[in-house]
Amino acid sequence: MSEASEVQKTNVDPAIEEGSLSVAQMVAVAKKLRRHIITMTGKAGSGHPGGSLSAVEIVTALYFKVLRHNPDDPRWPDRDRFILSKGHAAPLLYAVLAESDYFPVEELLTLRQVDSCLQGHTDCRLTPGVEMSAGSLGQGLSFSIGVALAGRLNAQSYRVYVLLGDGESDEGQVWEAAMAAAHYKLDNLVAIVDNNGQQIDGWNRDVMNLDPFNKKWQAFGWHVIEVDGHDLNQLVNAFEQAKSIKAQPTVIIAHTTKGKGVSFMENNLDFHGKAPNAAQVEMALKELE
Numbered sequence: 001m002s003e004a005s006e007v008q009k010t011n012v013d014p015a016i017e018e019g020s021l022s023v024a025q026m027v028a029v030a031k032k033l034r035r036h037i038i039t040m041t042g043k044a045g046s047g048h049p050g051g052s053l054s055a056v057e058i059v060t061a062l063y064f065k066v067l068r069h070n071p072d073d074p075r076w077p078d079r080d081r082f083i084l085s086k087g088h089a090a091p092l093l094y095a096v097l098a099e100s101d102y103f104p105v106e107e108l109l110t111l112r113q114v115d116s117c118l119q120g121h122t123d124c125r126l127t128p129g130v131e132m133s134a135g136s137l138g139q140g141l142s143f144s145i146g147v148a149l150a151g152r153l154n155a156q157s158y159r160v161y162v163l164l165g166d167g168e169s170d171e172g173q174v175w176e177a178a179m180a181a182a183h184y185k186l187d188n189l190v191a192i193v194d195n196n197g198q199q200i201d202g203w204n205r206d207v208m209n210l211d212p213f214n215k216k217w218q219a220f221g222w223h224v225i226e227v228d229g230h231d232l233n234q235l236v237n238a239f240e241q242a243k244s245i246k247a248q249p250t251v252i253i254a255h256t257t258k259g260k261g262v263s264f265m266e267n268n269l270d271f272h273g274k275a276p277n278a279a280q281v282e283m284a285l286k287e288l289e
């Protein structure tokens with residue numbers, strides 16, 4: 001069991017704060033996740049490293065500080081839910097689940113193999129800890145609204161966190177869902193947008209300009225927080241602030257860099273959906289020592 005996961009299991013009881021990771025420890029976890037993303041996509045020879053690397057701090061803050069969850073009991077009814085809407089960032093989710101002890105870290109090297117529980121896009125029937133099968137963009141916020149409404153109906157105290165891509169936010173379904181979440185005053189729902197500025201084939205400002213992004217969310221009735229998505233302190237504070245917002249859903253717009261942490265991948269569209277080759281894996285891991 002990793003040091004991080006020992007601590008995180010204590011988060012099952014939110015009253016126990018001593019066990020929680022320090023920011024320095026979370027920085028170390030984030031580096032491990034980046035190394036996993038590189039090695040698993042490199043070994044698979046395919047996958048989506050860019051949009052996985054950009055959201056590393058977001059999931060690190062969630063799994064090691066914010067979420068109430070129990071890797072020994074992935075279906076614990078009162079667990080907070082983390083829903084990955086941008087399902088192509090599966091390597092990111094697999095890395096953080098493995099580091100949290102949902103399954104052995106060695107499993108990561110089976111990414112995308114036939115019969116592996118770690119397919120190229122997430123499948124909730126195969127992978128412990130995966131809440132929603134994804135890959136077709138635009139659906140996760142709608143799904144999350146259902147989960148948040150169910151929690152309210154059943155008087156359960158869990159919270160729902162959903163990670164969207166900025167390119168994904170071109171989907172009309174995202175805005176139908178945004179409207180519905182505000183209509184139902186879902187204050188147990190937090191959306192995080194990995195605002196890395198790029199999508200599959202270009203910069204969002206060229207493909208489909210989202211600006212003014214924050215004002216759009218505000219106009220749809222959401223409480224909006226903007227953070228540096230690589231700053232763990234800012235992320236943790238934003239998640240804390242969201243807990244105090246009543247009768248409104250919260251969106252955290254996390255400004256990030258696609259490919260973050262590996263110099264030749266940063267803002268490089270080539271690595272949206274292409275794995276590093278063996279030499280690039282070596283270079284990347286050197287940078288992440």
Ligand SMILES: Cc1ncc(C[n+]2csc(CCOP(=O)(O)OP(=O)(O)O)c2C)c(N)n1
Pocket residue numbers: 050051052054086088135136137138164165166167168169194196198199200258272
């Ligand atoms: C409905 C749908 N349309 C198109 C695609 C193909 N696709 C996969 S990733 C992607 C770009 C997504 O961009 P973004 O949400 O910004 O992801 P990130 O930059 O975080 O990788 C697209 C268009 C898809 N998976 N689903």
Ligand SMILES: [Mg+2]
Pocket residue numbers: 051165166167168194195196197198199
């Ligand atoms: Mg993007």
